[in-house]
Amino acid sequence: MRRRDLLTLAAAGAVAGPLLRSRAEAGPAAGLTFPAGFGWGAATSAYQIEGAVKEDGRGPSVWDVFAHEPGRIRNGDTGDVAADHYHRYRDDLDLMRDLGLTSYRFSVSWSRVLPTGRGTVNPKGLDFYHRLVDGLLARNIRPVVTLFHWDTPQALQDLGGWENRDCAKWFADYAHTMFSAFGDAVPIWLTLNEPKTVVDNGYTSGSHAPGKRDRRLANVVGHHLLLGHGLAVQALRATGARSRIGPALSLSPTYPANDTGAARRQAATADGEENRRWLDPLLLGRYPADWLAAQPADAPVRAAIKDGDLAVIAARNDIMGVNYYGATTVTGTGRRVMKHPTSQATWQEIYPDGLFDLLTRIKRDYGDIPLSITENGMATTNALRDEDRIAFLREHLAAAHRTIQAGVRLESYHLWSLMDNFEWAEGYTQRWGIVNVDFTTQRRTRKASADWYRSVIARNGL
Numbered sequence: 315m316r317r318r319d320l321l322t323l324a325a326a327g328a329v330a331g332p333l334l335r336s337r338a339e340a341g342p343a344a345g346l347t348f349p350a351g352f353g354w355g356a357a358t359s360a361y362q363i364e365g366a367v368k369e370d371g372r373g374p375s376v377w378d379v380f381a382h383e384p385g386r387i388r389n390g391d392t393g394d395v396a397a398d399h400y401h402r403y404r405d406d407l408d409l410m411r412d413l414g415l416t417s418y419r420f421s422v423s424w425s426r427v428l429p430t431g432r433g434t435v436n437p438k439g440l441d442f443y444h445r446l447v448d449g450l451l452a453r454n455i456r457p458v459v460t461l462f463h464w465d466t467p468q469a470l471q472d473l474g475g476w477e478n479r480d481c482a483k484w485f486a487d488y489a490h491t492m493f494s495a496f497g498d499a500v501p502i503w504l505t506l507n508e509p510k511t512v513v514d515n516g517y518t519s520g521s522h523a524p525g526k527r528d529r530r531l532a533n534v535v536g537h538h539l540l541l542g543h544g545l546a547v548q549a550l551r552a553t554g555a556r557s558r559i560g561p562a563l564s565l566s567p568t569y570p571a572n573d574t575g576a577a578r579r580q581a582a583t584a585d586g587e588e589n590r591r592w593l594d595p596l597l598l599g600r601y602p603a604d605w606l607a608a609q610p611a612d613a614p615v616r617a618a619i620k621d622g623d624l625a626v627i628a629a630r631n632d633i634m635g636v637n638y639y640g641a642t643t644v645t646g647t648g649r650r651v652m653k654h655p656t657s658q659a660t661w662q663e664i665y666p667d668g669l670f671d672l673l674t675r676i677k678r679d680y681g682d683i684p685l686s687i688t689e690n691g692m693a694t695t696n697a698l699r700d701e702d703r704i705a706f707l708r709e710h711l712a713a714a715h716r717t718i719q720a721g722v723r724l725e726s727y728h729l730w731s732l733m734d735n736f737e738w739a740e741g742y743t744q745r746w747g748i749v750n751v752d753f754t755t756q757r758r759t760r761k762a763s764a765d766w767y768r769s770v771i772a773r774n775g776l
């Protein structure tokens with residue numbers, strides 16, 4: 315299900331209901347202590363916060379180009395300045411320290427480090443990330459670094475980008491550059507952020523860069539992304555670094571809208587698209603048979619999958635990053651419906667119990683791999699008094715706690731997002747941060763949720 319389709323549903327009135335009807339109304343979860351050493355984090359990504367898109371030798375990415383095309387982004391917004399983090403990172407590091415964060419997930423702008431995506435390294439670009447990592451380590455905050463959060467260098471896009479199989483190799487070379495430069499200073503690398511969103515939004519609905527609308531091509535892109543992940547894992551192992559590595563996937567448990575066999579079958583099919591088509595190749599070394607069978611005989615993805623690819627893709631991961639925003643509910647005809655409350659982001663079907671279902675399912679079906687929640691959060695129009703976000707976070711953390719009690723190796727939680735930022739096609743209209751950013755003055759102000767999260771971290775629990 316694509317976010318664009320959900321917007322259609324929302325417009326038709328299918329999205330409704332007060333936020334967090336069920337468990338939140340039952341009262342706050344309390345007295346839940348997390349294991350010692352549990353990682354309390356927040357997440358961001360480069361294009362969404364850095365700005366400084368033309369400074370210090372940075373090359374353009376697909377998002378620079380896309381955001382400047384008329385009609386692509388709400389209000390004509392761009393990430394040119396964003397939250398100006400490139401210049402304000404020291405203050406932002408202090409903000410993280412004051413919150414008590416023990417983990418910070420950010421992404422590297424590939425074209426800041428390699429302006430044309432490959433070849434000559436831009437020392438000033440690399441230096442920015444050195445200063446950021448050093449600043450985190452000096453504040454006892456663990457850097458969790460994503461290598462690809464959708465901002466493919468435009469120079470590589472001009473060569474076909476992820477449609478071109480070579481992009482997997484270019485990505486692995488860039489990853490190797492980063493591994494060599496940072497060694498053990500970065501304890502956790504995340505290769506890809508949400509390949510599903512690239513496939514769905516970047517190449518199917520066209521609502522994200524590079525704005526293509528070709529589902530057949532999209533699935534080829536999906537395969538090349540997975541191949542790039544596997545090659546990057548190999549590249550890390552080759553350096554001998556002790557850092558750990560894995561992907562960050564957006565996953566969504568799928569449920570039938572009613573108790574009919576047709577709805578259950580459609581939920582299983584939706585599970586193939588939402589979850590198994592990513593988890594199976596990465597953790598089992600094969601595409602799901604039903605997903606593959608659903609691809610037409612002449613689908614280009616069939617030819618794109620070469621002998622040996624799946625062995626590369628299934629290279630051992632040390633950790634699995636899970637971005638969890640909500641559930642997926644489908645009817646007997648396969649239509650997506652919104653059974654649970656939503657947020658300012660109308661594609662979001664808020665269902666905290668789904669986090670428990672999802673993480674326990676990963677352990678059951680894929681083995682006992684360490685997990686990190688690499689994103690979880692909601693957008694709200696409430697500027698500073700974001701009580702709805704607090705309710706959301708409380709319920710999801712309670713579900714995370716139950717997951718740990720059930721024996722899942724969940725080691726950290728990163729809320730999305732540290733601060734308000736450029737929300738892709740929605741520009742600056744959706745506020746996901748626990749820290750408010752005034753995009754005129756760049757002033758940062760902690761929201762109620764930031765103070766609440768700070769107390770959770772201080773208590774190591776709810």
Ligand code: IFM
Nearest residue numbers: 359508637689730737746
């Ligand atoms: O802002 C995005 C992020 O870049 C990826 N995951 C979902 C978030 C909210 O839409």
